[in-house]
Amino acid sequence: xxxxxxxxRYEGAFAHPKQCEGVRKVKLRILIADDHAFLxxxxxxxxxxxxxxxxIGEAANGQEAVEKAKTLNPDVVIMDISMPIxxxxxxxxxxxxxxxxTEVLIVSMHFSHEVIxxxxxxxxxxxxxxxxxxxxxxxxxxxxxxxxxxxPVSTEALK
Numbered sequence: 001x002x003x004x005x006x007x008x009r010y011e012g013a014f015a016h017p018k019q020c021e022g023v024r025k026v027k028l029r030i031l032i033a034d035d036h037a038f039l040x041x042x043x044x045x046x047x048x049x050x051x052x053x054x055x056i057g058e059a060a061n062g063q064e065a066v067e068k069a070k071t072l073n074p075d076v077v078i079m080d081i082s083m084p085i086x087x088x089x090x091x092x093x094x095x096x097x098x099x100x101x102t103e104v105l106i107v108s109m110h111f112s113h114e115v116i117x118x119x120x121x122x123x124x125x126x127x128x129x130x131x132x133x134x135x136x137x138x139x140x141x142x143x144x145x146x147x148x149x150x151x152p153v154s155t156e157a158l159k
Contacts, residue, residue: 027054028145031074033065033091034107035083039130043078043107043137050138062086069095074102075145079124081108081115089122096123103144107137116151126150 030053032040040058047053057072059065063086069077077095081088092104103125108115111129119127125144128136143150 028052028141029054029056029072029075030141031055031057031059031065031068031072031077033059033062033068033077033083033088034080035060036080039080046134046137052138053141060084062088062091065091066094066098069099069102073099076141077102077104078107078141079104081106081110081119089118092119092122092124103147105140105144105150120151127152 030047032043032047032055034040034043037060040060044055044058047055056074057068059068061084065077065079065083065088066086077092079088079092083091086094088106088108092106095102095104104123105126105128106119106124107128107130108119109130111131116127125147126140126149128140128150140150
């Protein structure tokens with residue numbers, strides 16, 4: 001289980017929710033990059049059900065993710081690894097180089113020491129397996145948006 005303190009974004013600042021009573025809460029601006037339309041729709045549905053997130057765009061390949069990130073300037077990009085034209089790791093490198101304030105959360109079916117290490121080296125701030133429960137997604141997004149890492153606490157179970 002991954003445990004993180006909760007802080008929220010309020011009009012450009014981060015604070016504990018009790019410190020911001022009466023101040024307008026700002027939604028996290030999310031770009032979803034995955035080559036499967038079905039998965040993009042599912043992620044959008046989960047995110048739009050949350051009061052913390054706003055999906056501002058979608059991309060079907062890594063190159064499109066880089067282009068849309070430059071245009072839309074998201075807070076966080078949810079990035080798949082295996083995509084056509086430009087893979088998610090290279091797209092992550094390019095986005096982090098172009099937009100250092102934008103964080104990347106890798107959401108992938110690939111789950112191994114090597115893949116997680118490659119995601120970290122590419123500049124991803126977090127990693128979530130597609131098999132993880134929905135509830136972890138919002139927690140992971142909030143954590144990486146605070147510029148804190150969100151990776152499995154123990155990777156001993158990885159094979």
